[in-house]
Amino acid sequence: MSLEPLGRPRRLVPGDRVAIVSPASPSPGPAFDAGLEVLRSWGLEPVVMPHAADEDGFLAGSDRDRAADFTAAWADPSIAAVVAARGGYGAQRMIDQVRWGRLQEIGPKAFVGFSDVTALHEAVALRVEASTLHGPMPSWSTFIESAETREHLRQTLFEPERVQKLVSPTARTLVGGKATGVTFGGTLTLLAAGIGTAEHRQDVEGGLLLLEDTGEEPYRIDRALTQLRRAGWFEGLAGVVLGSWADCGPEEEVRAVLGERLGMLGVPVVEDFGFGHCSPALTVPLGLEATLDADEGTLHFAEPALR
Amino acid sequence: MSLEPLGRPRRLVPGDRVAIVSPASPSPGPAFDAGLEVLRSWGLEPVVMPHAADEDGFLAGSDRDRAADFTAAWADPSIAAVVAARGGYGAQRMIDQVRWGRLQEIGPKAFVGFSDVTALHEAVALRVEASTLHGPMPSWSTFIESAETREHLRQTLFEPERVQKLVSPTARTLVGGKATGVTFGGTLTLLAAGIGTAEHRQDVEGGLLLLEDTGEEPYRIDRALTQLRRAGWFEGLAGVVLGSWADCGPEEEVRAVLGERLGMLGVPVVEDFGFGHCSPALTVPLGLEATLDADEGTLHFAEPALR
Numbered sequence: 001m002s003l004e005p006l007g008r009p010r011r012l013v014p015g016d017r018v019a020i021v022s023p024a025s026p027s028p029g030p031a032f033d034a035g036l037e038v039l040r041s042w043g044l045e046p047v048v049m050p051h052a053a054d055e056d057g058f059l060a061g062s063d064r065d066r067a068a069d070f071t072a073a074w075a076d077p078s079i080a081a082v083v084a085a086r087g088g089y090g091a092q093r094m095i096d097q098v099r100w101g102r103l104q105e106i107g108p109k110a111f112v113g114f115s116d117v118t119a120l121h122e123a124v125a126l127r128v129e130a131s132t133l134h135g136p137m138p139s140w141s142t143f144i145e146s147a148e149t150r151e152h153l154r155q156t157l158f159e160p161e162r163v164q165k166l167v168s169p170t171a172r173t174l175v176g177g178k179a180t181g182v183t184f185g186g187t188l189t190l191l192a193a194g195i196g197t198a199e200h201r202q203d204v205e206g207g208l209l210l211l212e213d214t215g216e217e218p219y220r221i222d223r224a225l226t227q228l229r230r231a232g233w234f235e236g237l238a239g240v241v242l243g244s245w246a247d248c249g250p251e252e253e254v255r256a257v258l259g260e261r262l263g264m265l266g267v268p269v270v271e272d273f274g275f276g277h278c279s280p281a282l283t284v285p286l287g288l289e290a291t292l293d294a295d296e297g298t299l300h301f302a303e304p305a306l307r
Numbered sequence: 308m309s310l311e312p313l314g315r316p317r318r319l320v321p322g323d324r325v326a327i328v329s330p331a332s333p334s335p336g337p338a339f340d341a342g343l344e345v346l347r348s349w350g351l352e353p354v355v356m357p358h359a360a361d362e363d364g365f366l367a368g369s370d371r372d373r374a375a376d377f378t379a380a381w382a383d384p385s386i387a388a389v390v391a392a393r394g395g396y397g398a399q400r401m402i403d404q405v406r407w408g409r410l411q412e413i414g415p416k417a418f419v420g421f422s423d424v425t426a427l428h429e430a431v432a433l434r435v436e437a438s439t440l441h442g443p444m445p446s447w448s449t450f451i452e453s454a455e456t457r458e459h460l461r462q463t464l465f466e467p468e469r470v471q472k473l474v475s476p477t478a479r480t481l482v483g484g485k486a487t488g489v490t491f492g493g494t495l496t497l498l499a500a501g502i503g504t505a506e507h508r509q510d511v512e513g514g515l516l517l518l519e520d521t522g523e524e525p526y527r528i529d530r531a532l533t534q535l536r537r538a539g540w541f542e543g544l545a546g547v548v549l550g551s552w553a554d555c556g557p558e559e560e561v562r563a564v565l566g567e568r569l570g571m572l573g574v575p576v577v578e579d580f581g582f583g584h585c586s587p588a589l590t591v592p593l594g595l596e597a598t599l600d601a602d603e604g605t606l607h608f609a610e611p612a613l614r
Contacts, residue, residue, distance in 0.1 A: 231503030
């Protein structure tokens with residue numbers, strides 16, 4: 001079975017309540033507060049979940065509490081969207097404790113995050129069959145500093161028609177051509193670390209795979225790509241959209257690894273599309289049909305990301 | 308099906324020919340030569356395989372050539388043992404190109420390595436059903452510098468009765484008790500990176516899991532342990548034997564992660580047993596029945612590691 005487009009959440013309107021969760025690592029206080037101010041400036045009402053500001057070493061509180069917040073946020077009908085405050089590490093530890101049945105009852109809801117949150121994007125795709133947004137998180141420095149990054153997320157949430165066609169100003173063609181498929185993916189090492197778990201999708205045929213990462217040396221990028229490949233995730237892909245590789249070592253070495261591991265797939269591949277740990281960073285919908293033009297550097301979604 | 312003891316290779320005698328392969332990263336020339344001298348001092352004849360000194364970035368030559376060397380070394384009846392010169396990264400890239408059928412025809416042969424070579428230990432266990440040696444590699448600085456490390460490998464290869472019971476001088480009890488099982492494992496991140504591939508063993512019930520690593524921050528150790536756990540590798544384990552965690556960050560943070568992820572398993576767990584990226588480093592047979600005494604800090608093998 002190949003990847004099918006997933007259910008779309010409704011778009012946001014001013015006055016909407018938006019839950020803030022911390023499924024992974026804790027956010028520094030000032031960044032957390034600054035992020036909330038931005039959401040308020042959009043006319044949203046941020047609802048900070050009970051454990052969103054918890055801290056326990058590299059985790060934002062216990063697995064149970066992080067999972068409870070995530071479940072409660074999604075299950076609350078008065079909440080229009082769930083936004084992860086930050087990535088870091090830890091989402092994979094709490095996934096098993098999320099009450100997925102309650103999320104299924106509610107169905108699609110706008111969900112924003114990236115990096116470690118990749119694990120939750122995959123889990124929501126598999127368990128809730130809902131599309132999500134690979135986008136900047138309010139406690140992230142780039143969210144505070146880059147107006148372009150904020151505005152692209154805002155438009156995606158409120159006026160998704162305006163950003164239905166993503167035009168990358170930085171994209172480079174690795175393998176040319178056009179391909180239509182369903183977007184999925186996110187942070188490479190998180191995708192690799194999900195293999196073998198209950199939330200790993202075995203068959204991603206027809207997918208447009210998004211990949212980016214930060215702080216991974218070239219041999220680690222090679223290792224994660226090799227694992228995805230040996231686990232069958234490169235079979236039947238429609239295309240590959242590469243984001244940023246911040247702090248991953250010399251650019252030419254990173255590009256050599258990407259070119260060697262992905263250039264052989266025989267499908268369109270575009271580099272430096274402009275999402276992930278970069279500034280500015282595009283918001284990219286996951287789980288929706290889109291056409292990649294690897295020559296032009298565009299990703300054109302068949303429908304607006306939110307209803 | 309639970310883990311069964313694997314076939315034992317024959318022990319070495321002076322005059323034996325020993326193949327040197329580089330399945331992963333290239334070795335620096337001087338270390339490579341010094342390692343060969345040690346093997347010669349044991350009365351062995353090192354046979355440097357054609358591509359063992361190749362170099363291509365972080366790989367010791369092409370995947371095809373590294374796999375060909377490994378296959379040829381094992382398939383040659385005049386070769387008594389196969390020794391990896393160094394780890395680094397790359398064994399997972401060449402596993403699919405090894406001609407496993409030829410190795411199966413030959414059967415067990417002494418095979419030494421660790422770190423990235425963990426991927427080959429797992430593959431040999433699954434494909435050849437042969438026990439192997441998690442031991443120091445000749446190009447590794449500790450092999451050159453630590454007489455104790457060299458001598459323990461030498462005894463294991465030539466006089467395995469003398470080291471049938473491993474007594475760790477550094478071991479600490481994390482969870483007390485005794486457990487009998489079949490040893491397996493190695494470097495944590497390599498085991499995690501093997502999940503989902505054709506060489507990943509689904510069922511490790513009854514196993515005594517060895518784990519160690521180097522250069523992995525605590526959150527990365529947590530991530531890899533979480534992946535193993537969520538992929539089912541912690542189900543039915545007999546016990547856990549932890550080695551060194553060199554350059555993995557503050558010791559108390561590493562120990563906190565290990566204690567939290569492994570202390571809950573309800574089986575004996577011993578820390579700092581003294582194998583892996585440490586000096587001195589024990590040689591530990593993989594794929595053989597042993598009894599772990601987590602209170603005494605001993606690992607007693609039912610039979611000598613080599614026939």
